[in-house]
Amino acid sequence: MSHLPVSKTAAAVQPFHVMKILGEAKALEAAGQDIIHLEIGEPDFPSLPCVHEAVNQAMQAGLTHYTPTLGLPALRQKLAEFYGQFYHAQVPMERIMLTPGSSSGLQLLLTAILNPGDKVMLTDPSYPCNRQFVNLLHGQVISVPVDASSQYQLNSDLLQAHWQEGIKVVMVASPANPTGTVIEQTELVKMAQFLAKQNAYLLVDEIYQGLVYQRPAESILAHPNLPDNVLVINSFSKFFGMTGWRLGWLVAPLALMPILDRLGQNLFLAAPTLSQYGALRVLEPDALAQLEERRQAFEMRRNALLNAMQQAGWQVSVQPQGAFYVYWDVSNLTDNAEQLALDILHHAKVAVTPGKDFGEFKAKHHIRLAYTTSPERLTEAVKRITDYLATR
Ligand SMILES: Cc1ncc(COP(=O)(O)O)c(C=O)c1O
Structure with missing residues (x-):
C-alpha cells in the first residue's frame, strides 16, 4: 500500500505545537546550552517517597x-x-x-x-x-x-x-x-x-x-x-x-x-x-502536609515570576490565582507569538508555550509561562528574555 489508511477523525487530531519548541530545546541542550524550561505543564517535583514505599509494598504483596x-x-x-x-x-x-x-x-x-x-x-x-x-x-x-x-x-x-x-x-x-x-x-x-x-x-x-x-x-x-x-x-x-x-x-x-x-x-x-x-x-495526612509545602513553593514561584514580569514592564492582564501558569499578553511585542516563542528559545534560551496550543482567539498575542521551576530560575528567565527583547 502506498500509504496506510487512517480514520478521518484521527487524521484531523491536532498535535501539541509546543512539541516543536520542546524538540528544539532538547537539541540545544544536547549541544551544551542551558535552557530554562517554562513550557512544561507538570510539577518538577517527583512523586512523594511515601508513595513509592506504599507501591513497593503493594508489589511485594502481589497486588x-x-x-x-x-x-x-x-x-x-x-x-x-x-x-x-x-x-x-x-x-x-x-x-x-x-x-x-x-x-x-x-x-x-x-x-x-x-x-x-x-x-x-x-x-x-x-x-x-x-x-x-x-x-x-x-x-x-x-x-x-x-x-x-x-x-x-x-x-x-x-x-x-x-x-x-x-x-x-x-x-x-x-x-x-x-x-x-x-x-x-x-x-x-x-x-x-x-x-x-x-x-x-x-x-x-x-x-x-x-x-x-x-x-x-x-x-x-x-x-x-x-x-x-x-x-x-x-x-x-x-x-x-x-x-x-x-x-x-x-x-x-x-x-x-x-x-x-x-x-x-x-x-x-x-x-x-x-x-x-x-x-x-x-x-x-502526613503526605498531604508535604503537598501543602509544595503548594507554598508554587506560591513563592508565582510571586517571584509575577514580580519579575512586573518589574520588567511586561503585560500581565490578569493575576493568575491557581495552577502554575501565567498567560502573558505579548500583543505589544508581536503579532506572531509562535515566532516570538522560537526567537526566545534560540536567543534567550528559555522555552515557553505559544498561545496557539490553546485555541485561536488572540492566540498570536499570548504565551504561556509555567512556573514549574525555582524562583531563581524564573527570575533568570525573565532577565534573559528582557535582555533579548532589548536587542530586537
Ligand atoms: C486542564 C487540564 N485538564 C486535564 C488534564 C489531563 O491531565 P491528566 O490526564 O494527567 O489527569 C490536563 C493536563 O495538563 C489539564 O491541564
Whole structure:
C-alpha cells in the first residue's frame, strides 16, 4: 500500500505545537546550552517517597491484578472522605470512579453523554485536548472567545449570550490551563442551574484543585443545592504530583455510574492498580502536609515570576490565582507569538508555550509561562528574555 489508511477523525487530531519548541530545546541542550524550561505543564517535583514505599509494598504483596472497573473500593471511600474533610462536600463513594488520568475521565464522560452532532461549549483559550475529544466523538465544538475582561473564563452571562440549541454540555476548568484563573463558585452554580433548565450538563475540570494561592481551595460539589447535571473530573497529576502514575477520578450522578462502569470495562478495564495503592497513601495526612509545602513553593514561584514580569514592564492582564501558569499578553511585542516563542528559545534560551496550543482567539498575542521551576530560575528567565527583547 502506498500509504496506510487512517480514520478521518484521527487524521484531523491536532498535535501539541509546543512539541516543536520542546524538540528544539532538547537539541540545544544536547549541544551544551542551558535552557530554562517554562513550557512544561507538570510539577518538577517527583512523586512523594511515601508513595513509592506504599507501591513497593503493594508489589511485594502481589497486588498486581486488575481492580474493579470503578476502582479500589478503599480508594473510592477515601476520596469520599477527602471531599468531606477538605471541601465540606458530601460525595458518596458510589459516585466516584477512578480513571487512567483525568484524560480518560474526560473521554469517558463525553462518550457517555454525546451523540454525533451534539454541541459542546468551551472557551477559547482552553485545554486543547477537550476539542479533540469532542471531534473524535463527532460532536461540534462551540467556542466562546474569552479574554482578560472575563478573566479568560466563562461566566453565566457569557454562557447565556452564546447559548444555542443542541448544546449538551459546557466544559469549564477552574483553575484553568493556560491562564491559572478561577471561576467563582456562585458563578459556577448559576451556570449549572441555567444548564439544568436546558437539560444540559456542566462538566467542571477541577484538576488544579488544591493549587490555589491567597484563596481557599474549593469544589463545586460542596454547594448544597447543586442540580444533578454537574460532572467533575480530577486527577492525582497536579496537586498530588503524580503525573506519570496516570491516575485520575470522576464524580458523576448516580444514574450515570452503570453506563460509566460499562464503558470503562470496554475501554480500559480499570485504572492502573499500583497507582491506586500509591494514591491511597498520598491521601494520608502526613503526605498531604508535604503537598501543602509544595503548594507554598508554587506560591513563592508565582510571586517571584509575577514580580519579575512586573518589574520588567511586561503585560500581565490578569493575576493568575491557581495552577502554575501565567498567560502573558505579548500583543505589544508581536503579532506572531509562535515566532516570538522560537526567537526566545534560540536567543534567550528559555522555552515557553505559544498561545496557539490553546485555541485561536488572540492566540498570536499570548504565551504561556509555567512556573514549574525555582524562583531563581524564573527570575533568570525573565532577565534573559528582557535582555533579548532589548536587542530586537
Ligand atoms: C486542564 C487540564 N485538564 C486535564 C488534564 C489531563 O491531565 P491528566 O490526564 O494527567 O489527569 C490536563 C493536563 O495538563 C489539564 O491541564
